[in-house]
Amino acid sequence: MRFNAETDVVVANMRVFRDVPRNSGTRLPGHWGSRIGDTEQSGPLAMIEHRRDASALHTVRPASPRHSGCRALRLALPLLALALALATETACVVRSADHDPIDAALERYRAAFAAMRPSALPPSTSDPNYILFADVLQHVLSSHVKSADPERLIDTAVAGLGKKRQDDRTASERVLTESAIGAMLASLDPYSGFLDAEHVQDVRDQMHGEFPGLGMVVAPDDGSGLLRVVSANANTPAARAGVRSGDLIARIDDREVKGLSLHEAVMTMRGPSGGGVTLLLLRPGNDVPLLVSVTRTMVRSEPVLHRVESGVAYIRITHFTEQTSRLVHEAFDTMRHQTDRELAGVVLDLRDNPGGLFDQGVRVADAFLGAVEIVSTRSRVSGVQHYSGGTGDDVVRDLPLAVLIDSGTTSAAEVVAGALQDHHRALLFGGRSYGKGSVQTIFQLAGGDGLRLTTARYFRPSGGPVECFGIVPNVAITPAGRPPPPGAWPRTTAAEEMHPDPATCDPDAVAPTPPRTWAMTELCPEVASTPPMSELDRSLDCALAALRTRRLDRALTP
Incomplete structure (x- = not known):
């Protein structure tokens, strides 16, 4: 799993709904919102479902009607025999517990x-x-993709x-509650989590593609219990301070990382x-820890980069915001x-896209596919929802x-890749x-x-699940590494594979049908015959x- 250091969310899909029906085969309504890791949503706050009665999201339940009925019975019939009163009380209590396990x-x-x-x-209600x-518990029981036992x-x-x-x-009572x-x-599941008010404000900031931060992506390192730097993008505070991909963060200011949750x-x-913020870094190959000071600045995201590469249009999507x-x-x-207008083809680079x-993923796929089904979702509450291109x-x-x-x-990047592959467009x-x-x-x-x-x-x-299975390429290429953009540190873990913990996967899921595959020697023999070297981008060179x-x-021709 990957997490953005500014948002502390797995880089994955989140969504917020407007009060607009999404029917099978219809085009997506006008989008709202922006990126927060892996977000699906549309709504006035983009990625935040509005509750106008937020102050009353959870109304503490009054005493069960059955309890009230029992008390009324005892008041109305004060002369009942003691045995009858005891029997009535016992029956009411038992039926109340059975009636409302949440209470x-x-x-x-x-x-x-x-x-x-x-x-x-005990705290008062x-x-x-x-x-x-109680509010969080109610949301979990009513909206999580799987039913849960309270x-x-x-x-x-x-x-x-x-x-x-x-x-x-x-620890304060607030801290205990959050724990x-x-x-x-x-x-x-690995992706559900609590966001405090400050984190929610960060989401709002990122809607506009600009937020205060360090400009790096981190993930838990299971072996050491520390944080591993997945990437420190060029021209960000982290990269300028000397933070590299693969570094392990052992201490943040005076606080040890080991024992802390990611959040x-x-x-x-x-x-x-x-x-x-001062970071103590452990760098593979270095015997001495490194101490670096990073000054936060306003990080501006660039979701789309492009250039003409030897007569081919190259488009790199770094993440999906409302502008992508x-x-x-x-x-x-x-x-x-x-x-x-003289181009030999198009390369769409979705690597390292969190x-x-x-809905922007759907719109990007729509740009290359047109009016076909792009993805469907299945939930316990809403059933099956289909998302199709409409242009x-x-x-x-x-x-x-x-x-x-x-x-x-x-x-969302997998939504695009899967749809383009299934419709034989790429x-x-x-x-x-x-x-x-x-x-x-x-x-x-x-x-x-x-x-x-x-x-x-x-x-x-095609109906195949993406969760845990991912998208299998048509041309498998093991990277020897690829050159970083100007100003970035070299990727020290270019060939590292990261996938969900199998324990989180659905054991009953049916694996998708494997795609048709080609060897590098069939589509790019000139690249396949070249010895892998760290300065070569084999995937891009093969595609070109x-x-x-x-x-x-x-x-691609049938």
Whole structure:
């Protein structure tokens, strides 16, 4: 899994719905929103589901009607025999517990929380921390892609409470509550999580492609328990300070990373533009730890890069924001103009793309496919939803298309790659994509906090699942590394494969049909015969050779 250091979210799909029906075969409504890792959404806040009654998201339940009925019975009939009264009371209590297991689970949580308080009293049902926990529990039970047992959820929440109290005897009730919520959500899937109000504000900032940060992507390193730097993009504070891909972050300011959750570590690195953070780095091959100081600045994302490469239009999509589809069209128009419309083909580079706005992924696929089905989602609440292109117009219909993917190709990027492959519009070069095929919704909670919750899984036009299986390329190419953009540090883990933990995969999922494959010697023999060297970009070189010699065109012809 990958996480953006500024957002602390797995680079994967999230979505927020407007009150607009999405019917099978219809075009997506006008988009809103922007990227937060792997986000699918449309709505006024992009990636945040609006609740106008946010202050009343969770109304504490009154006493069960059955309890009230029992009390009324006892008041109305004071002369009943004692035995009858006892029998009535017992029956009411039993029926109430059976009637509402959620209430029973919440009462058990209150009792466990009481043990964490000096007073040993459970929090009142009007306590803000209790309301926050209860609100999250209600969303999980009503909206998560899988049904959950409230008692099991409380078990994990109580375990989270105990662990936090054991680790930090001075933890506030708010911190304890967040720990309980975090443990509960972590038991669901790798992608659900709690977002505090500051994190939600970061989401809003990223809607506009600009936010204060360090400009690097980090992921947990299971072997060391530290944070591994996945990438430190060129011209960002992290890269300028000397942070490299592959570095391990051992300490953030005066706080040891080992023992921190990813969210806690990322929050420690966050702060306003102009502020600084000191990182202690362990670098493979270096015996001495490195201490670097990074000053946060406003990081501006560039979702689309383009150039003409030996008569071929090269378009790299780094992530999917609300501007990505428009920028792809503009990039292609620019290159058409530069070459007087003489192009041999198009390369769409989706490598190391962490996803982003789901509906932008659909729109980009639409630009190359037109009016066909692009993806479908399946959820416990909404059932099956189909997303189709609606333009009927392939902006490069007269040109062959090659797509570059690797294990960093994630979520919305996998939507694009899978649709182009299934409709035989492109050949895919590189390595198997990550395999992030689930959709997250971000719900806004009372007090400005947010909840990121897995609410659906998505499937390719062929019906094949993406979750865990990923997208298999037509031409498998093991990279020897590829040159970084100007100003970036060399990639030290270019050939490293990253995919979901098999334990998180659905054991009953049916594997998609394998695609037709070609060897490098068939489509780019001149590249296949070249010894792999770290300065060569074998996937791109192979795609360019296949396009320029029209081998790719012939391979795509039925």
